[in-house]
Amino acid sequence: MAAVHEPARISVVELPGCDAFAEVEIARDAEASDLAWIGAPPRLFVLARHASHAIAHLVDPYGPRTIAELRIDEPVRLSGVVGADALLLGAHAAHVVRAGDGALTAVAFPARGGVPEVAGAGAGCFIAALPGMLEEWDPQARIPKRRVKLPRAGAIAAVGGNNRVLWCTWQDDRRRIDALPLARLGQARTHELPERIAAVAAHPGSDLLACVGAETGRIYVIDLEGSRGMRIVGPTGIDRAESVGLVVGRAVGLLAAQDKRPLALVALDQVPEARREPAVGAHLAPIDGPATTVSLAPAFADARDWRHELVSWAKTAGSELPVHAANVMSRLELPAALLSVIALLYGRHLAGEDGVAPVEVARIAHGWTEALGRGELAARRVAVYEHARVKLAPVVLKLLDEA
Numbered sequence: 001m002a003a004v005h006e007p008a009r010i011s012v013v014e015l016p017g018c019d020a021f022a023e024v025e026i027a028r029d030a031e032a033s034d035l036a037w038i039g040a041p042p043r044l045f046v047l048a049r050h051a052s053h054a055i056a057h058l059v060d061p062y063g064p065r066t067i068a069e070l071r072i073d074e075p076v077r078l079s080g081v082v083g084a085d086a087l088l089l090g091a092h093a094a095h096v097v098r099a100g101d102g103a104l105t106a107v108a109f110p111a112r113g114g115v116p117e118v119a120g121a122g123a124g125c126f127i128a129a130l131p132g133m134l135e136e137w138d139p140q141a142r143i144p145k146r147r148v149k150l151p152r153a154g155a156i157a158a159v160g161g162n163n164r165v166l167w168c169t170w171q172d173d174r175r176r177i178d179a180l181p182l183a184r185l186g187q188a189r190t191h192e193l194p195e196r197i198a199a200v201a202a203h204p205g206s207d208l209l210a211c212v213g214a215e216t217g218r219i220y221v222i223d224l225e226g227s228r229g230m231r232i233v234g235p236t237g238i239d240r241a242e243s244v245g246l247v248v249g250r251a252v253g254l255l256a257a258q259d260k261r262p263l264a265l266v267a268l269d270q271v272p273e274a275r276r277e278p279a280v281g282a283h284l285a286p287i288d289g290p291a292t293t294v295s296l297a298p299a300f301a302d303a304r305d306w307r308h309e310l311v312s313w314a315k316t317a318g319s320e321l322p323v324h325a326a327n328v329m330s331r332l333e334l335p336a337a338l339l340s341v342i343a344l345l346y347g348r349h350l351a352g353e354d355g356v357a358p359v360e361v362a363r364i365a366h367g368w369t370e371a372l373g374r375g376e377l378a379a380r381r382v383a384v385y386e387h388a389r390v391k392l393a394p395v396v397l398k399l400l401d402e403a
Contacts, residue, residue: 001013001014001015001037001042001061002015002018002245002255002263003035003037003044003061004257004263005033005035007026008025008026008028009023009024009025009026010023010024010026010035010044010046011023012024012044012061012064013263015247015255015265016265018255018262018263018264018265022061022062022063022064023064024044024046024059024061024064026046026048027048027055029050030048030049030050031049031050031051031075032049032077033046033047033048033049034046034047034049034077034078035047035078036078036080036081036086037081038058038081038083038084038085038086038099039083039084039099040083040084040399042061043058043059043060043061043067043099044057044058044059044060044061044064045057045058045059045078045081045086045097045099046059047076047077047078047086047088049075049076049077050075051075052073052074052075053071053072053073053074053075054071054072054074054075054076054088055069055070055071055072056069056070056071056072056086056088056097056104057069058099058104067102068099068102068103068104069104070097070104070105070106072088072090072095072097072106074090074091074092074093075090075091076088076089076090076095077089077090079118079119079120079126080119080120080121080126080127080160081121082121082122082124082125082126082139082204083124083139084098084099084100085097085098085099085139086098086099087109087119087126087137087139088106089115089116089117089119090115091115092115093108093109093115094108094109094115094116094119095107095108095109096109096139096142107142109137109142110142110143114130116128116129116130116135117129117155117156118156118157118158118159119137119159120158120159120160120161120202121160121202121204122136122160122161122162122163122166122204123161123162123163123204123205124138124163124204124334124335125137125138125139125145126139127159127160127161127166128159129156129159129168130147132149132150132153133147133148133149133150134147134148134150134156134159134161134166134168134180135147135148136148136161136166138335140335141335146182148166148180148182150168150178150180151178151180151188151190152170152178154170154171154172154173155170155171155172156168156169156170156171157169157170157171157174157197158200160200160202160204161182161204162203162204162205162206162207163182163204163326164181164182164183164207164225165179165180165181165182165207165224165225166179166180166182167179167180167202167209167224168180169197169200174196174197174214175192175193175194175195175196175197176190176191176192176193177190177191177193177197177200177209177211177222178190178191179191179224179225179226189224189225189226191222191224191226191230193211193213193220193222193230194213195213195214195215195216195218196213196214196215197211197212197213197214198211198212198213198214198217199211199212199243199244200212201243201244201245201246201254202246203246203248205248206246206248206252207223207224207225208221208222208223208224208246208248208252208268209221209222209224209246210222210233210244210245210246210254212241212242212243212244216240217239217240217241217242217258218232218234218241219232219233219234219235219241219244219254219256220232220233221233221254221268233254233256233266233268235254235256235264235265235266236264236266237261237262237264238256238257238258238261238264239258239261240258241256241257241258242257242258242259243256243257244256244257247265252267252268253265253266253267253268254266254268306322306325306328307325307350309322309325310322310325310343310346310347310350311347311350311351313325313343313347314343314344314346314347314348314350314351315347315351317340317344317347317360317363317364321339321340321343325343325347326339326343328400329342329343329346334376334380334382335376338365338370338376338377338382340364340365341361341364341365341370341377341383342377342382342383342392342396344356344360344361344364345361345383345390345391345392346392346397346400349391349392349397354389354391355386355387355389355390355391356389356390356391357388357389357390358371358372358388358389358390359371361390370383371390372385373385373390381393382396383396
């Protein structure tokens with residue numbers, strides 16, 4: 001699905017046909033509205049901002065119907081969504097709103113360096129722009145995970161990332177994108193566009209960025225790792241793109257929007273197979289405020305043969321987890337330290353084994369807490385412990401089996 005955010009309504013369309021099947025009205029008395037997909041199954045998170053407060057709505061797109069509402073006592077803005085958590089930034093505080101079964105709950109997010117002006121979504125965490133650095137925030141523990149030094153001074157315009165690289169654009173140099181690798185030996189890379197950037201579409205499961213040019217409305221596709229040069233994409237029927245969404249799943253592509261024109265879905269077949277990673281929801285960061293924005297719902301997909309690689313790895317689990325399997329495991333939005341344990345349990349399940357011995361879990365988890373059912377896997381009901389075996393809960397197996 002995709003949600004098209006227009007001035008007075010939200011249209012929900014199916015992909016790849018782009019046929020609308022639902023409409024959601026936007027609060028007429030709101031000064032502005034923000035939109036994103038949240039949770040699994042995907043729901044619409046609609047934030048109506050007023051002069052003195054904001055109201056968050058959780059909407060079932062298949063009704064459409066409102067599932068829950070939550071009032072925030074300051075005019076906050078939506079900065080990004082990670083899994084079932086939305087980050088809202090206000091003038092004095094940051095809030096994390098969690099979408100549960102029929103409810104929205106909010107907690108204050110501790111901002112040690114002050115409330116960031118800009119934040120975005122990363123792989124299982126929020127990315128906040130602080131003076132001189134980017135910081136990864138864990139929405140579960142509500143603490144910083146990692147800080148990355150910026151290559152220059154200046155105000156950030158938009159930010160995001162994945163499990164390999166963070167990226168940012170700048171207020172004083174709208175043509176520039178900096179990619180900051182998370183590996184210690186990685187080198188920062190700068191990408192220069194031929195014009196100012198009006199909006200950036202990113203995806204926590206991809207190394208690609210789609211940028212809309214402020215002067216021409218052209219769509220530029222950037223590879224953050226720099227293995228491919230910049231590409232210009234021209235969607236059929238779109239003269240001047242106002243907004244784009246990045247689609248990453250079984251197919252890789254762009255969804256482009258222009259006022260009073262049909263949506264255009266463009267395949268990016270040139271993307272190498274190794275880059276096709278599981279979709280975990282698209283993040284759109286408008287900079288100059290286009291009238292129409294597009295947000296893509298999560299879609300679970302896998303890279304070819306990743307289960308074969310996982311089964312081979314799970315036999316000994318003595319080396320680094322295969323990259324495709326690691327990307328799929330990250331779809332669960334759990335702490336990175338637990339992903340290898342889940343990969344081990346799923347790999348042994350695919351091999352026909354009824355669970356894993358606790359001692360093997362302890363070796364992968366570097367301790368006995370998870371192996372004996374006293375850790376996060378048990379608390380979150382991800383794993384089941386019985387008959388001296390550890391195995392994944394049925395609902396997790398269904399998710400990984402795409403059932």
